[in-house]
Amino acid sequence: MRQDDLVTDEPRSRRGAAGADEELIRALYRDHAGPLLGFVLHLVGGDRQRAEDVVQETLVRAWKHADRLDAAAGSVRPWLVTVARRIVIDDHRRSVARPPETDAAPLELLPAADELDRALRLMAITDALGAVTEAHREVIAQTYLKGRTVAEAAAELGIPEGTVKSRIFYALRSLKIALEERGVTS
Template identity: 55%
Template sequence: MLNVSARFGVVQGVDPGEDVVRQLYGRWSGPLHNYVLRLVGGDHQQAEDVVQETLLRAWRHSGELTPEEAGPWLHTVARNLVISGYRRRGARAVEVPIEPNDLPAVGDEVEHVLQTWQIAEALRALTADHRDVVVELYYRRHTVAEAAASLGIPRGTVKSRAFYALRALRNALEERGVTEP
């Protein structure tokens, strides 16, 4: 019957490097844990995690390691894992909790629907040329060059129509009470 090793996740009797890892663990786990414990400032859980990851990497390189000569390699791997952990924590932005009063107020969905309807009506009030430019630039998020190519007009015409279309749209929205003058 095959027995699964909880510490390394390997199946006994199948992996030839398992015996090497057992020997490495028996010989080096104590000194390695003490070494890592000093590096991580006394955090036993973090030290155990680093030792476990170090021995996992030793298992991956079990064909190249001997228990008698593996000490410097294990210590170097453990040191590099600790350094990588510090760098990873330092590179991550500090998370700031969001307070409930910092969240935007949830508005009335009916109000949002009405505004959307009024904006659609204001867009329909524009000339077809102006509406096409607004749709290309603001709804499809095309650049001026892309809008010009799509509409088959020069870039300058797109800019000019966008200027006048936005002015007309603002006036139409002011008339409907969506924006203030």
């Protein structure tokens, strides 16, 4: 292929129909893709798929910038090699600049939050609360469910603070046993 086949004095937009563009890309591919692929394969460590992607991107850039290719300078291959080398360098820099990608497979092993599990847990807790005494349910309701302090719960229930503390201790112990009997362990 002659250099004049690739480069014209007119900008690409004035060259005419898509046929000229198609012929340009075919000529570039026919004359330069093979040697360029060999060069890029060496740069990317033998990764053929990556090398083919780089060659394709190089040829697309040559097509887009056909008006920059200089017929007087000789072959366009040095320009193509330079562009390909810069693409490889840019890809390398981009891969180093961002964190490594991780595989999503381990995430699939983690249990997802499920409303059904939450509902079943609440049913088990409600059932277990029914197994403790009324006095124990009252102090649990005042302190844990309503968020009151020991002093506030004592005032609400009309009992001494020490009694609230001891009832909370024994209520939680009874509730834990009742939950374990229902298969709730954590």
